[in-house]
Amino acid sequence: xxxxxxxxxxxxxxxxxxxxxxxxxxxxxxxxxxxxxxxxxxxxxxxxxxxxxxxxxxxxxxxxxxxxxxxxxxxxxxxxxxxxxxxxxxxxxxxxxxxxxxxxxxxxxxxxxxxxxxxxxxxxxxxxxxxxxxxxxxxxxxxxxxxxxxxxxxxxxxxxxxxxxxxxxxxxxxxxxxxxxxxxxxxxxxxxxxxxxxxxxxxxxxxxxxxxxxxxxxxxxxxxxxxxxxxxxxxxxxxxxxxxxxxxxxxxxxxxxxxxxxxxxxxxxxxxxxxxxxxxxxxxxxxxxxxxxxxxxxxxxxxxxxxxxxxxxxxxxxxxxxxxxxxxxxxxxxxxxxxxxxxxxxxx
Amino acid sequence: xxxxxxxxxxxxxxxxxxxxxxxxxxxxxxxxxxxxxxxxxxxxxxxxxxxxxxxxxxxxxxxxxxxxxxxxxxxxxxxxxxxxxxxxxxxxxxxxxxxxxxxxxxxxxxxxxxxxxxxxxxxxxxxxxxxxxxxxxxxxxxxxxxxxxxxxxxxxxxxxxxxxxxxxxxxxxxxxxxxxxxxxxxxxxxxxxxxxxxxxxxxxxxxxxxxxxxxxxxxxxxxxxxxxxxxxxxxxxxxxxxxxxxxxxxxxxxxxxxxxxxxxxxxxxxxxxxxxxxxxxxxxxxxxxxxxxxxxxxxxxxxxxxxxxxxxxxxxxxxxxxxxxxxxxxxxxxxxxxxxxxxxxxxxxxxxxxxxxxxxxxxxxxxxxxxxxxxxxxxxxxxxxxxxxxxxxxxxxxx
Numbered sequence: 112x113x114x115x116x117x118x119x120x121x122x123x124x125x126x127x128x129x130x131x132x133x134x135x136x137x138x139x140x141x142x143x144x145x146x147x148x149x150x151x152x153x154x155x156x157x158x159x160x161x162x163x164x165x166x167x168x169x170x171x172x173x174x175x176x177x178x179x180x181x182x183x184x185x186x187x188x189x190x191x192x193x194x195x196x197x198x199x200x201x202x203x204x205x206x207x208x209x210x211x212x213x214x215x216x217x218x219x220x221x222x223x224x225x226x227x228x229x230x231x232x233x234x235x236x237x238x239x240x241x242x243x244x245x246x247x248x249x250x251x252x253x254x255x256x257x258x259x260x261x262x263x264x265x266x267x268x269x270x271x272x273x274x275x276x277x278x279x280x281x282x283x284x285x286x287x288x289x290x291x292x293x294x295x296x297x298x299x300x301x302x303x304x305x306x307x308x309x310x311x312x313x314x315x316x317x318x319x320x321x322x323x324x325x326x327x328x329x330x331x332x333x334x335x336x337x338x339x340x341x342x343x344x345x346x347x348x349x350x351x352x353x354x355x356x357x358x359x360x361x362x363x364x365x366x367x368x369x370x371x372x373x374x375x376x377x378x379x380x381x382x383x384x385x386x387x388x389x390x391x392x393x394x395x396x397x398x399x400x401x402x403x404x405x406x407x408x409x410x411x412x413x414x415x416x417x418x419x420x421x422x423x424x425x426x427x428x429x430x431x432x433x434x435x436x437x438x439x440x441x442x443x444x445x446x447x448x449x450x451x452x453x454x455x456x457x458x459x
Numbered sequence: 460x461x462x463x464x465x466x467x468x469x470x471x472x473x474x475x476x477x478x479x480x481x482x483x484x485x486x487x488x489x490x491x492x493x494x495x496x497x498x499x500x501x502x503x504x505x506x507x508x509x510x511x512x513x514x515x516x517x518x519x520x521x522x523x524x525x526x527x528x529x530x531x532x533x534x535x536x537x538x539x540x541x542x543x544x545x546x547x548x549x550x551x552x553x554x555x556x557x558x559x560x561x562x563x564x565x566x567x568x569x570x571x572x573x574x575x576x577x578x579x580x581x582x583x584x585x586x587x588x589x590x591x592x593x594x595x596x597x598x599x600x601x602x603x604x605x606x607x608x609x610x611x612x613x614x615x616x617x618x619x620x621x622x623x624x625x626x627x628x629x630x631x632x633x634x635x636x637x638x639x640x641x642x643x644x645x646x647x648x649x650x651x652x653x654x655x656x657x658x659x660x661x662x663x664x665x666x667x668x669x670x671x672x673x674x675x676x677x678x679x680x681x682x683x684x685x686x687x688x689x690x691x692x693x694x695x696x697x698x699x700x701x702x703x704x705x706x707x708x709x710x711x712x713x714x715x716x717x718x719x720x721x722x723x724x725x726x727x728x729x730x731x732x733x734x735x736x737x738x739x740x741x742x743x744x745x746x747x748x749x750x751x752x753x754x755x756x757x758x759x760x761x762x763x764x765x766x767x768x769x770x771x772x773x774x775x776x777x778x779x780x781x782x783x784x785x786x787x788x789x790x791x792x793x794x795x796x797x798x799x800x801x802x803x804x805x806x807x808x809x810x811x812x813x814x815x816x817x818x819x820x821x822x823x824x825x826x827x828x829x830x831x832x833x834x835x836x837x838x839x840x841x842x843x844x845x846x847x848x849x850x851x852x853x854x855x856x857x858x
Contacts, residue, residue: 261497264518264546282547285496287522287555298578364680367555367577370607370631372679383678383751390748391706392679395571395601395624398706414706424520425570425600430549 132163136189139207139236148232148247148256153187153211157253158229165190166211167324171309173338173352176437178279179220179271181227185211186305193326194319199378201302202310202325210235210302219270230265231283232256235293235302242300244289260286279434288431296365303360308335335377339439350447351377353440357429373404386415387451394418397426408453410445419444480505487513492521495540499523499530510564512537520548520569526556529856532564535588535618542569550575550605551589554582560856562586568593573619575605581850582606584614585857591621595644597702602628603645606635608681613853615639623702624709625650625672629657631681636847637662646703647672647712648694653679656686658847663693668701668777669712670694670736675722676708677752684723688844689731694718695770696735701779711747713738714777722746724760727844734770738780739793740811741767745801745821757821758802763841765808769795781824782816794832807835 132152138145145151148159155161162168166187174182188194189207197203204210215229234245247256248263262285268278284291295301310316311334320328336344338353354362359376361368371392374384383389386404391397391414399417406413418428419441427433483498483506485491495515498508504527512533517540523530532538542551551569554561554576565588566573573589576582589603603619606612607630618641619626626642627649629635635657641664642648648664650672651657657673664670671694675684694717703710712719715737720726721744733740741764746757773793776783786793794814798805801821807813813835816828 260500261493262519263493280546282519285522286500287496287524287553288548290524290555291522291553369680370577388751389678390676390708392676393572393601393605393607393624393628393630394707396597396599396704397571397601398704400705402706423570424545424547424549425598431547434546 134163134165134187134189134209136207139187139189139209140238142238144243144245144258144260146258148234148258149254151209151234153185153209153234154213154232158215158249159213159232159253159256160229162211167319169305169310169315170312171304171356172312172335172343173309173349173356174304175356175432176440177214177432178281178435179269179437180214180216180230180281181223183213183215183229184304187211188324193324196325196327196329197307198329199306199308201304201306204237204302204305206237206239208237210305216267216269220272221270221274228267229253230267230281231259233284233289235289235300242293242295242302244286244293244300246283246286246289248283259283262288277435281434282432284431291367291431292360294361294367304356306335308333309356311335312337338443346443346447346450350444353443357440361429386413395425397421397428399426405448405451407451408449410448413448416441416445416448479503480507482507482509484509484511486511487515491515492518496521499525499528502528504528507531510538510540514539514541516544517542517551518544518546520545520550520553522548522553522555523559524555527558528556529560529562530564531560531562534563535565535586538564539567540564541567543567545570550600553577554579557581558852559583560585562857564588565590567591569600571600572602572605573600573622575602575607576609577606578608579606580609581611581853582609582613583853583856584612584617586616588618588620589622589626590619591623593621595621595623595646595699595702597623597704599623601625601707603642604628605630607631610634611849611853612636613849613857615857618642620644622646623704624707626667627662628652629654631679634847634849636660636849641665642667642670644699646699646701647709648697650674650709651684651687652676653681653684654687655681655684656847657688659687659689660691664717665693665696666699667697668699668703668714669709669716669719670697670733671717672709672712672719673721673723673726674708674719675746675756677746677750677755677757682752682755685725686844687723687725688727688729688846689718690727690729691731693732694736694740695732698735698737701777711779713742713780713783715739715775716742716777716780717772718742719744720759720762722757722759723762724756725844726759726762728762728764729766731767732770733767733795734772736770736772737775738773738777738783739797740769740772740795741809742797743802743805744799745818747821749822759805760802761804761841762802763806764796765806767809769809769811782828782830786814786830798833798835800828804838804841805835806838806841 192205195203218226355377362375550572591599601624622645625647626645648667717733717740772795
């Protein structure tokens, strides 16, 4: 009997050595919080630059700004399972799925593909009980990333788009901060990025559907504009796309910032709750002595712009992942607000 | 031996058999940020995170998202969470879980709000201090303690100093008690905003710009604030010039106001000691700004003011108090109770003069008003509001 077992173990070893690495479904579905990213077998190579079999890379039309970090996105859906289509909401990934996002900085932002240093990889893992967030920080040699549930700050330097050196205190979020953005409005976590309209590019949805990973694909899927590509939409459409992705996950009727009454998701009508002529609620010194979130025609006295331009934690918006001002985002929203017809009615 | 009644037996069991509740102890020292945050993440429902005495130098906001956790320090003078070096997050400590008890520590110099709790039902703030140690400054954070969107809120024995908005602020919540607390050198001492059901009693609000505020604002998920009782408080010597950033509603609070009731209904103000307030002791007004919100009522109604003890008022009206200088010139001082004249069923039986500005719309400027002393004590006495009752678990948590 003992011998038979030993022979079987040897056979298992042999077979596993010759097969491509398999994603560990049992680990995904279990109830542990694995301390090593490697254990999932989702990624290979130094800093996990190569997705393993069954792990698909994807891109978004308008991504969340994260301190100018380059982001590499992947998802994993277990064999035989499909993603359920949703019209306006994020697609419904089945239990056993993982969304993977690695964050890194190139040495020179003008050559974004060269010498990228990966800092961290965040997982959102869908278990029977819902999504959980697991932030992993890469070790010095890129052989594995270690779970840091309490978050971490790392100094990061690069040459910026203007050719000047930059250093920021980069924040790896703690798991509560993960939920701070990935709040599903029902005391659990949810996804933000992979809505059909944001995934609708490069034939991604068609490829998913053809591969049997998406349960259906309606005709005429809406497409979210690319925030910095004028060919994809007007200034207003791109500004609303930018707000939807960067702010709308908190600033909506049921999100973490709902009590501000400032709702910036794409579905919000252009009324006071979008910020137009809206006075601050609990902004404190975030108001910057201005009266309205959006003062039509006047980006220079709109609280929204003031808060996007600040790095002071008591003022800055978004509150998390913002050690730098997103100059290009500020420029887009300023352009949008400047073009709004001025409303005398809101000036007493 | 008599049989032990079931309830007592159950509670004895709870005391003698602490089940699986753990104490996670965190002491001051290096790497306080990650050790304290890790404890707040690792805590299981029922656990206590015990923070030792000393100074904790924090670099980021802290947060708790686990139900039924107690965070306990060695006292508000002994356990100090300092956020002077904070690099991120909109508040010092953020609570997003139910049945949390916070007690026995201080939060100092957070860059934004001090302690915020959102959608955190049955939260208890007890024996805490939140302070901006440089004194009142516009660069201080907005709110000291900031429960919002919660049902059942208890704030007891809390001291807040230096908030650039409100020291103790409760927003868009239901069933609230604020008591035995001290608010000093804030723009607003205590503010109840867009809330349903609050008892504010036995507090001291001194040296703020405005002492105790009951406000309602448009365009928010919860509006129509009502059923608020302000009683047995001292709101005196509110003599700190308003230092709120413009644009915020409290920037309009006149320097030296004891109590302001704005756009709420069913409010009782009684048995308070209110005096040495340069603008006025009690100010009842409508919402003055233009707004677009069909479901919002900008007027006060059913406000009953009785049995308050008044000290000196109106001798130095702040620049935010329109027409104040003219009133001082005409009458020697602003009367201790001022009503803008809007809304209905405002009843005052305090034995001091009440001035009506005689406005028909709160947006009208006070300078164009026709102010006169009025007697608001003649109408029928309104029914008393019910006392707020909190779940017994909340009172038990602080005994």
